Amino acid sequence: MSVLKEPFAIPSRFRGIYRYLLHAKGQREKREVLAKIISPDELVKDKPSPRPMFDASLRECFKCGLLIKEENEDYTEIVINPNLSAEARNPKTGDELLPNTLADLFFASDNEDEYDFGLVCAWYLSQNVYDPPRTWEAVEQKVAEQKVGELLKMTNNTLYGQMDDWMGYMGLLWGHALERKRILVPDPTIYLKRNLRYLFQKSDEKVLAREFIDRLAKKCPIFETGHFRETIEANIGRRQPNYLSNSTAFALLRLQNEGYIELKRESDADLMILPKANNQIDDSSRISHITYKG
Structure with a gap:
C-alpha cells in the first residue's frame, strides 16, 4: 500500500x-x-x-x-x-530537506510500495500545464480518455486528495482557489528549484540540456526518460523526439525568469524543444544548454 x-x-x-x-x-x-x-x-x-x-x-x-x-x-x-x-539528519537542515528526502525514498527503484504513486506523479506531470485536469472530476475524465485506469487505479476522490497533498508538498504541483474549488496545476518548478544544486556540480556550470534531463530522471524518475515516465508515455503516447513535456518546459522557463538558470542555444549542438501554450514554438523554445547561475 x-x-x-x-x-x-x-x-x-x-x-x-x-x-x-x-x-x-x-x-x-x-x-x-x-x-x-x-x-x-x-x-x-x-x-x-x-x-x-x-x-x-x-x-x-x-x-x-x-x-x-x-x-x-x-x-x-x-x-x-x-x-x-547527513544533511537530511541535520537538525538545522533536515526539516527543510524533508520533501526531497521523501521524494528520493518514494521513487527509489527498490520501493515497490510507492510504485503506483510514482506512476500517478509521472502521469500528472505529463498533462498540459496550460489546460490540465484541475479537479477530481476532470482527472477522472482524463484517466478514462487516456485509458490508463487499470494502470493508475485512480478510482476515487480520496486518492486524488492524497495526490494533491503529496505532490504539492514535494513541489510537483500547486493549487489555487477558483469558484470555491481548489484547482491544481502540474508545475514542478519548486521541486526543480530545490534540487538545482544537486543537478549541477557548481555554479556557472553549463551542461547540455539533454544531459540535464538525464540527471533529473536519474534523481527523480517521474521526469522525462525516467522509468515511471517511460511507462506512462508508453500508454498515453510518446512525446515528439527532442521535445520536453510542457510542464517541465514551463518550470525551466520560470526558473530562467527568476534568475536561477540560463537557457542557451548554441550552434552545432543538439537542440531540445520547450513547447509553450498551445504547443507554440519560438526561438526561445529551442535550447541546447542549461547554465546554473547559483
Missing part, C-alpha cells in the same frame, strides 16, 4: 514525527512516548482505536525507510534512519 491509499498518511504528520526526532536525544524516542507527544491522550480518549493517524503515518515512515524501529527488551524505539544523508 502506498501513501496514496492510506488517507491518514499525510505530509504534515510525517513532518511532525520527523521534526520531533530531529531534535530528540540520539534522534530516537520510545514509541509509547512519541505516540503521546504527537497524539496526546486528551485527543484520543474514548476513541475505539486510540491513535490511527499516528499509527498509519508511522507504518508508512517505516515502509519508505525514513524511520526504523529498534526492539529492546521492554520497549520499542523509533529512530531516524542512519542511512539518510
